[in-house]
Amino acid sequence: MCSRSRGGIGWRVSGPLRDPTTTCSGARDQGHPNVVISPSWSPYAEGVNPSISAPAQTPATRDGNVDQSAPTPALHAIKVVKRDGRRVDFDDTKVYEALVKAAVEIRREMTPLVHRAIVDIVAAVNREIAGRFNTDIKIYEVQNIVEHALLESHEYDLAEKYIGYRTQRDFARSKSTDINHSIINLLSRDSTVVNENANKDSDVFNTQRDLTAGAVGKAIGHKMLPPHVSNAHQKGDIHFHDLDYSPYAPMTNCCLIDFAGMLSRGFRIGNADVEPPRSIQTATAQISQIIANVASSQYGGCSANRTDELLAPYARANFAKHLADAQRWIGDETQHRAYAEEKTRKDIYDAMQSLEYEINTLFTSNGQTPFVSLGFGLGTDWFEREIQRAILQIRIDGLGSERRTAIFPKLIFTLKRDLNLAEGDPNYDIKQLALECSTKRMYPDVLSYDKLIEITGSFKVPMGCRSFLQGWTDADGNDVSEGRMNLGVVTVNLPRIALEAAGDQAKFWSLLEERLLITRDALVYRIERCKQATPANAPILYVYGAFGQQLARTDSVDTLFKDGRSTVSLGYIGLYEVAAAFFGGAWEGNAEAKLFTLDILKALDAHTKAWSREYGYQFSVYSTPSESLTDRFSRLDKVKFGSVENITDKDYYTNSFHYDVRKNPTPFEKLDFEKDYPVFSSGGFIHYCEYPVLQQNPKALEAVWDYAYDRVGYLGTNTPIDRCYKCDFSGDFTPTDRGFQCPDCGNNDPASCDVVKRTCGYLGNPQARPMVHGRHQEIVSRVKHMAGATGSSGSL
Numbered sequence: 001m002c003s004r005s006r007g008g009i010g011w012r013v014s015g016p017l018r019d020p021t022t023t024c025s026g027a028r029d030q031g032h033p034n035v036v037i038s039p040s041w042s043p044y045a046e047g048v049n050p051s052i053s054a055p056a057q058t059p060a061t062r063d064g065n066v067d068q069s070a071p072t073p074a075l076h077a078i079k080v081v082k083r084d085g086r087r088v089d090f091d092d093t094k095v096y097e098a099l100v101k102a103a104v105e106i107r108r109e110m111t112p113l114v115h116r117a118i119v120d121i122v123a124a125v126n127r128e129i130a131g132r133f134n135t136d137i138k139i140y141e142v143q144n145i146v147e148h149a150l151l152e153s154h155e156y157d158l159a160e161k162y163i164g165y166r167t168q169r170d171f172a173r174s175k176s177t178d179i180n181h182s183i184i185n186l187l188s189r190d191s192t193v194v195n196e197n198a199n200k201d202s203d204v205f206n207t208q209r210d211l212t213a214g215a216v217g218k219a220i221g222h223k224m225l226p227p228h229v230s231n232a233h234q235k236g237d238i239h240f241h242d243l244d245y246s247p248y249a250p251m252t253n254c255c256l257i258d259f260a261g262m263l264s265r266g267f268r269i270g271n272a273d274v275e276p277p278r279s280i281q282t283a284t285a286q287i288s289q290i291i292a293n294v295a296s297s298q299y300g301g302c303s304a305n306r307t308d309e310l311l312a313p314y315a316r317a318n319f320a321k322h323l324a325d326a327q328r329w330i331g332d333e334t335q336h337r338a339y340a341e342e343k344t345r346k347d348i349y350d351a352m353q354s355l356e357y358e359i360n361t362l363f364t365s366n367g368q369t370p371f372v373s374l375g376f377g378l379g380t381d382w383f384e385r386e387i388q389r390a391i392l393q394i395r396i397d398g399l400g401s402e403r404r405t406a407i408f409p410k411l412i413f414t415l416k417r418d419l420n421l422a423e424g425d426p427n428y429d430i431k432q433l434a435l436e437c438s439t440k441r442m443y444p445d446v447l448s449y450d451k452l453i454e455i456t457g458s459f460k461v462p463m464g465c466r467s468f469l470q471g472w473t474d475a476d477g478n479d480v481s482e483g484r485m486n487l488g489v490v491t492v493n494l495p496r497i498a499l500e501a502a503g504d505q506a507k508f509w510s511l512l513e514e515r516l517l518i519t520r521d522a523l524v525y526r527i528e529r530c531k532q533a534t535p536a537n538a539p540i541l542y543v544y545g546a547f548g549q550q551l552a553r554t555d556s557v558d559t560l561f562k563d564g565r566s567t568v569s570l571g572y573i574g575l576y577e578v579a580a581a582f583f584g585g586a587w588e589g590n591a592e593a594k595l596f597t598l599d600i601l602k603a604l605d606a607h608t609k610a611w612s613r614e615y616g617y618q619f620s621v622y623s624t625p626s627e628s629l630t631d632r633f634s635r636l637d638k639v640k641f642g643s644v645e646n647i648t649d650k651d652y653y654t655n656s657f658h659y660d661v662r663k664n665p666t667p668f669e670k671l672d673f674e675k676d677y678p679v680f681s682s683g684g685f686i687h688y689c690e691y692p693v694l695q696q697n698p699k700a701l702e703a704v705w706d707y708a709y710d711r712v713g714y715l716g717t718n719t720p721i722d723r724c725y726k727c728d729f730s731g732d733f734t735p736t737d738r739g740f741q742c743p744d745c746g747n748n749d750p751a752s753c754d755v756v757k758r759t760c761g762y763l764g765n766p767q768a769r770p771m772v773h774g775r776h777q778e779i780v781s782r783v784k785h786m787a788g789a790t791g792s793s794g795s796l
């Protein structure tokens with residue numbers, strides 16, 4: 001057994017923190033066993049955050065009379081073969097920790113006598129292993145020896161507890177690959193299954209079919225994955241995203257659809273050849289058809305880049321037709337242009353409104369409204385400006401007679417210096433409209449043109465809610481964004497590593513290294529699996545041009561992935577919790593703590609760059625949205641480590657590099673704090689600030705946008721826009737156990753209220769479609785970053 005010195009903090013026992021069945025993993029510590037423990041130590045009384053609870057304790061050093069527990073030299077040569085086939089050094093600390101955990105659970109107190117008994121049992125286990133094994137020992141053999149040692153020492157209750165853990169772990173392991181179990185979970189409407197994606201209405205038939213297919217796909221996916229990747233996912237060390245689709249199907253994740261190429265060339269959907277459109281109404285109708293098909297052929301979001309510039313040529317065709325009509329029917333020549341402009345403006349508005357309704361009424365084969373984002377704002381001519389205006393005005397007007405807030409498409413407006421940022425700029429008026437829209441509907445989120453290029457190497461809207469392609473030029477030297485895609489995400493559970501390290505930074509780094517190797521293998525597997533698709537699997541993507549080229553049905557899809565054209569992402573979560581584990585919960589002002597969190601992202605960034613060179617694909621660091629992962633990781637870690645203050649006690653993990661949502665820095669302080677992180681996570685990021693009601697005060701929001709321009713690349717607005725149609729309240733609904741209700745009349749019926757919260761980079765309607773517990777807790781914990789009213793009666 002081993003301890004590392006941690007600057008005077010003399011204890012090291014993880015107590016109930018360990019999963020006892022992972023008996024031997026990790027690198028062997030150097031040196032002699034030297035466990036120290038407090039006689040009265042109880043993890044239940046103190047919490048287990050070492051940086052907080054440890055100094056309050058007065059650990060007693062273990063007496064010197066137990067050297068028999070030291071690993072004999074022979075043990076050093078022994079490797080443990082884990083269930084997933086990995087061979088790791090034998091480490092008797094794991095046996096010790098498992099037994100301490102079991103003992104604490106039974107007796108609730110760790111006395112010197114109990115401790116002594118455990119040390120003796122570990123010594124017996126070591127002797128037995130050293131006597132019977134020379135090189136490899138299988139993990140279950142270690143566990144059998146521990147069980148026998150316990151029985152021989154008449155530690156029956158301890159044995160029972162230890163065997164219980166083992167059995168539970170074995171059950172959990174087989175259940176996740178058992179299709180029957182997955183389906184039973186689904187039929188019993190397990191909330192972690194049916195509410196995993198807040199955009200899916202799990203009451204309707206085709207969502208239920210999708211969830212069933214997903215449960216089966218997940219179980220099969222686990223059998224396909226490399227065993228150590230599947231195992232790490234099941235334990236919660238990493239998260240292999242979208243297992244319900246991939247790797248079962250060789251699907252890609254998200255993309256920027258090459259609309260310009262498809263519309264100008266014409267394309268084919270199903271049995272129909274589609275001609276290039278000759279009006280903006282036809283163009284937007286085709287766009288919604290393309291979106292429906294693309295969204296059914298991949299599992300993540302899709303985006304339209306520079307929508308105003310994309311559609312302007314088609315609006316110009318409308319104008320030409322109206323001008324010709326005017327010349328034919330109107331005698332007064334001075335009226336011609338005004339007539340054509342007015343008719344075209346109306347066409348643009350109708351076309352953009354149809355697009356918004358189409359997207360909101362579309363239902364993909366995935367059983368959900370497609371995740372769509374529209375980027376716009378850089379165009380300067382009359383048509384482009386009119387399209388920008390229409391997009392914003394339609395969103396402000398709302399959906400239907402109740403004027404509900406549209407959740408899709410996500411709108412992303414681009415701010416650009418000398419274009420729309422400052423008074424006097426040609427598109428400053430459109431920025432004002434965007435501000436009004438954000439105060440009333442939360443969208444548009446804003447991109448800062450110059451900063452985005454600085455961080456990601458080129459300008460483009462994110463794929464889906466926040467995934468950014470990196471700057472890339474084709475063989476002819478053209479900067480290309482449209483038609484590119486992401487191949488998938490695997491997220492590493494950083495807070496768990498911090499909890500396992502128990503205050504020891506060196507241990508944190510070595511565990512991180514170990515987890516990143518597994519994550520790399522998982523990502524390489526994603527790439528290899530995506531390459532197994534054929535163009536015939538998804539004609540809309542590969543044959544008809546959504547991915548920017550028209551491949552023959554037998555071509556290799558890898559043409560579109562390799563040499564940095566696609567990205568594949570290493571995700572992360574919970575930098576706040578990581579630093580809280582080492583520096584306490586209020587570390588934001590601590591320069592050393594901040595540097596530590598930046599060093600973590602730098603390490604991730606350096607690894608992805610090295611992998612990109614090694615494999616020829618663009619690995620990027622991604623600030624995972626973790627809409628439901630925030631719940632899963634913290635739930636698993638709470639089981640493993642107990643309720644740890646500021647870490648697992650909240651039931652959610654903080655998104656990526658975000659400021660602790662329970663604190664209330666000003667928006668300016670928050671942005672200054674967060675701005676250093678996206679540089680090392682350029683594969684995906686978003687900042688947001690929490691505001692009070694802003695509808696009377698758009699200038700306050702403008703001040704933040706302006707401040708953000710030179711600091712962050714991508715900023716969202718969270719402001720109270722919930723509406724009660726019973727009593728006409730507007731503002732922040734009051735959180736309840738599972739949802740939200742009107743603070744004035746208590747109404748919580750989704751039919752007569754409209755509750756809009758930011759669930760990740762997207763908005764969601766939590767009242768209509770409940771979220772997982774952890775996400776609900778996170779939203780409830782959010783504190784405003786500005787003073788002001790959070791509700792008012794009255795209309796928009």
Ligand SMILES: [Zn+2]
Pocket residue numbers: 724725726727728729742743744745746747
């Ligand atoms: Zn009400």
